[in-house]
Amino acid sequence: MASPKSGESYSASSSKRDMIPRGVKKPNNIGTATFVGARALDPFLQYSILGQGLGNGLISRLGGEVLPQGPALITNSFLDSAIGLSPYRTILFAMSAGSMLKQNITVLAYTQEEVTPQTGLIVGAFNAAMNSVNSLLFVCRQTSASTNGEHFPQSPLIVGSILYATGIAVELGSEVQRAVWKKDPANKGKVYEGGLFALSRHVNYLGYTMWRGGYALAAGGWVWGAITAGFFAYDFTQRGIPVLQHYLEEKYGAQYDHYKQAVPYKLLPYVY
Template sequence: MAKNARANDPRSEESKNRDLISRGDYTPTPWGKAAFFALRCIDPFVQYSILAHGTGTNLLHRVGLRTLPPGIGARTGISVIDSLGLSPYRLILLGMTVGCAVKQNIWVTALSGEPMNVRNAAIVGIFNTVWNSINDYLFLLTVTSASKESSFPQTPLIVGSVLYTTGILAEVISEVQRKRFKADAKNKGKVYTGGLWSMARHINYGGYTLWRAGFALAAGGWIWGGISGAFFFTDFATRAVPVLNEYCEKRYGAQWEQFKKQTPYRLIPGIY
């Protein structure tokens, strides 16, 4: 089944090998998607352990690095949240972890029809946890933490939260819009060019780039936020967008060419 679906993909073998998603294939893969879902559910517990208990920081201390004190726990009046014992800043970072896990699990269960095997699920799931862990460790380290100002909320947290919220909403709203369009039988074989997609041809990738940069900025400051944003922007611009563009050119032909003319931006409106 997988071989036949791959054979129906009009792209070059090089493009297929650079893409973690099998385009145009809707073979059910319950085990792979279940593995992805489980890994994303585990991630918030991993990040809570780092933020609340400093899991892993003993190794940092052994090489002479210092970490922030725990801080005073937030008092929101909501017992479940207050019982976590996290300072307001750490609580927001944990919220970002929960938010991206929820978003990605909505995507894998309700929005994505393409297959995901266990191997790719493990790669993507573990990658997200590793990247989120890097964010949190950089936050804990006194030399890199974005929480250096005495007043709360700090500027990196404010800017990072705005980027994170904008990116998450852009990603999930655009994917819901496309899903509704594709669900209508009358639109079979058509390119969706409405909604947020009228602003950039791969607006969901642009949204992902923004929230990743915002999360990193809120945790590790301006330099790490810039590095993180540049990393994902470069990956999308040089790998994901070209391989998806090749698929769309060969699947949709003139429709896709017209879409490129009317929507010149690829990832982020007004920028690229």
């Protein structure tokens, strides 16, 4: 993304590429309910794909072969009887549910900016689409990360799960640290430079990229995981970070300049 023209304000330029109404700090109950409801539907959709055959017809029409579900890790176990998915598919389902919980917790407990109904629908649809692609790629034998009938261990699942768990922890942990700091009246109007944000100025974006890449890796393998992580890294570096930085520079001025000097890395510590 090209830098804004000299003297051009955030509201006149960068805000057009920003999904969040920066500076609009007011509740919108309908918007929040739309966001939470739309995200809450996603695990049901992923369960239908992973365990109930939704999408199998599409896979067959496209010339693919549906991957038979593997056995339970322990026959008649709780996972087998209560969820009805193989352990591998249960982990993928848990990734969908975990990301939903993370985002809904953030919106309900920590987000200050207004969440509009439009934003809630867009975020819900986007996450459902991304997660459905992951599930469908896994269920299709030709694209699945599973290479041995869903038996354990499988490298894509192990590495993907580590990336996913680390990414969720980094994204949520950094946002909680910042939100707690901002609640202190003594910090009003100041730039947060502590916690995980002392490693990179947009470390929460790094966490998101990590868990998205890990989820994709566990479902669709190494190439799909790299494509997904690359897509979000590109979007953040070319759109998300420049847009947000424009807003923060305009809002905090010299304070943010100091933060940039203290923490020179925009996304990945010691690299970028």
